[in-house]
Amino acid sequence: MHNRRFLSIAWFAALLLAPLLAGAADAGLLIRDARVFDGDTRQAAKVDVLIEEGRIARIGTGLQGGAETRILDADGLSLVPGLFDLHTHWTPNTRPAALPAIANAYLDAGVTTVADYHQAPEAHAPRREWLDRLAAPTVQFGARVSTPLGHGADWADQATTRWVNSPDAARAAVREIAAYRPDFIKAFTDGWRYNNAADNTSMDEATLTALVDEAHRHGIKVFTHTVTVERGKQAARAGVDLIAHSLLDREVDRELVDLMLEHGTAYGPTLAVYEPVRVGDGPPRNPDSPVLRQRRINFATALANVKRLHEAGVPVVVATDAGMPGTPHGRATTRELELLVGAGLTPYDALQAATATAARVLGTPDRGVIAQGARADLVLVEGDPWQDETAMQRVRRVFLAGTEVTGPDARRPAANARDHLPPRPLPALIDDFERGDGRTALDTLRIGDADGGNDRTWQSSLRVPRDGGDGHVLSTHVRLSHSDNAYAAVILPLSRGSVAPAGLAAHAGVSFQARGEVGSIRVEIRGQDGRRWAHDFEPGPQWREYAIEWDDFAGLAPWGGGDPPAWRPDDALQIAFSVAGDPGTTGWYELDEVRLYGGPEGVAP
Numbered sequence: 001m002h003n004r005r006f007l008s009i010a011w012f013a014a015l016l017l018a019p020l021l022a023g024a025a026d027a028g029l030l031i032r033d034a035r036v037f038d039g040d041t042r043q044a045a046k047v048d049v050l051i052e053e054g055r056i057a058r059i060g061t062g063l064q065g066g067a068e069t070r071i072l073d074a075d076g077l078s079l080v081p082g083l084f085d086l087h088t089h090w091t092p093n094t095r096p097a098a099l100p101a102i103a104n105a106y107l108d109a110g111v112t113t114v115a116d117y118h119q120a121p122e123a124h125a126p127r128r129e130w131l132d133r134l135a136a137p138t139v140q141f142g143a144r145v146s147t148p149l150g151h152g153a154d155w156a157d158q159a160t161t162r163w164v165n166s167p168d169a170a171r172a173a174v175r176e177i178a179a180y181r182p183d184f185i186k187a188f189t190d191g192w193r194y195n196n197a198a199d200n201t202s203m204d205e206a207t208l209t210a211l212v213d214e215a216h217r218h219g220i221k222v223f224t225h226t227v228t229v230e231r232g233k234q235a236a237r238a239g240v241d242l243i244a245h246s247l248l249d250r251e252v253d254r255e256l257v258d259l260m261l262e263h264g265t266a267y268g269p270t271l272a273v274y275e276p277v278r279v280g281d282g283p284p285r286n287p288d289s290p291v292l293r294q295r296r297i298n299f300a301t302a303l304a305n306v307k308r309l310h311e312a313g314v315p316v317v318v319a320t321d322a323g324m325p326g327t328p329h330g331r332a333t334t335r336e337l338e339l340l341v342g343a344g345l346t347p348y349d350a351l352q353a354a355t356a357t358a359a360r361v362l363g364t365p366d367r368g369v370i371a372q373g374a375r376a377d378l379v380l381v382e383g384d385p386w387q388d389e390t391a392m393q394r395v396r397r398v399f400l401a402g403t404e405v406t407g408p409d410a411r412r413p414a415a416n417a418r419d420h421l422p423p424r425p426l427p428a429l430i431d432d433f434e435r436g437d438g439r440t441a442l443d444t445l446r447i448g449d450a451d452g453g454n455d456r457t458w459q460s461s462l463r464v465p466r467d468g469g470d471g472h473v474l475s476t477h478v479r480l481s482h483s484d485n486a487y488a489a490v491i492l493p494l495s496r497g498s499v500a501p502a503g504l505a506a507h508a509g510v511s512f513q514a515r516g517e518v519g520s521i522r523v524e525i526r527g528q529d530g531r532r533w534a535h536d537f538e539p540g541p542q543w544r545e546y547a548i549e550w551d552d553f554a555g556l557a558p559w560g561g562g563d564p565p566a567w568r569p570d571d572a573l574q575i576a577f578s579v580a581g582d583p584g585t586t587g588w589y590e591l592d593e594v595r596l597y598g599g600p601e602g603v604a605p
């Protein structure tokens, strides 16, 4: 008890000191003689910019700072607002180990504000906490909504991506999501798969209209995955804030342009992911493959459409789909500038799409500009990016709220170099299935997991009374899909959103009670970077107690291949129970009293 109180006081003191230790920014920073692109006007002038307390205090010539002000001679360099990317995926959501490396990649590229479309709402708060410990771009988090068998709903479960197919279902989903305070909703409205794969379902206009209306009532913006012209019209009529992909089934028409202008719909074409051979791809194995031929046709349409919409006055923003194959974090964003210029925008317009326009669409008007009072997220580059779209590849220094985080005088917290948060000790009881709200005894949201695709593995997990008594168990029924790698898993996250690892060293193993008729069940410890350790057992129709020592867990080869990991007691994100087997297999099992044994009952001090 005393120890813990002392710790929390120490933490509080550290938090108070943190801004003082950050140092230079608070003494002020004067950037002299840079050519300044302010994001808003069509001039770039050689001026001084004075930064105080993280914001731009003054802009002018011959500025003087105080005695402590750090002076930076930027003669020969250009100063631009930090870039935005309004469509990124900090993938994958149960492999959080990549988070610091992704943050570093954005800072190195001069990207200081991004929207993340990938995380389950449960993970938003713990990810925000982690980002607060790092030098990192500001990340706005989206909550995902699709349709049953829609794009984005073809992997993971409804805790990650809600499925709605009626106006009432859409409103109910938004109300539930709103409790997580997401920064925006990503709605998958369009199941067209580019003439390159089987289509998914789409969201009808009445459902989308209700979704947007309910989201706006809660002050939440809606960005959509919309890729065809007709559904683009539906999105505009429904009041969607941003179409976050290209419309590329055909050339846009006057009706679409008028609807987007009338409703103020912005457009983020993600050319970086549609480029036939993407900036992060190697040379194609077969340059004449039908897929690549179709991609070239689609991309030509994408280029023509963004040019037409931009010329008509539709706000165009930089968005890339970074984190998807071929689109590396950071480089995809600067590549998007080059592709916008390839489409026919001027370098100036492309840079504005990455700064002032993106800031307005995201609802952060004190960013994306170099103006008095704006947050000092700034980039010094070699060359003039408003005249040369490749100049953003020559970033020299990046400032976050006035603190240099990339460049010769950069300081990043030690946490930027670590791929995990400190492991947290756990109490013994993981889940006795006595809570009625779908959460474990650890207060984490129980989730399901299965192979993806349109032929869904079907799994139903319900909490039911145990043997007619007062206690409860988790009862799971499974029908596997016809895919070769069909499986169904019940996941007990060991921390909220499976972001911070749990320390298991204080305990000897995991125990639980089970019965079922389902062949064998795999109990798995899942770690941070795709590491997995498994033990298989075969339940019978009668209840039995199982106790499995950590030594009895065998490392599994990673999904992409490679050596099985050695056991790590500091690396557990989840305990999963999974069923695999022949295509179409059905079965059931029940679980109770999942515990860590051989250690303290409560949380270690």
Ligand SMILES: [Zn+2]
Pocket (backbone or CB within 6 Å): 087, 088, 089, 117, 321
């Ligand atoms: Zn995406």
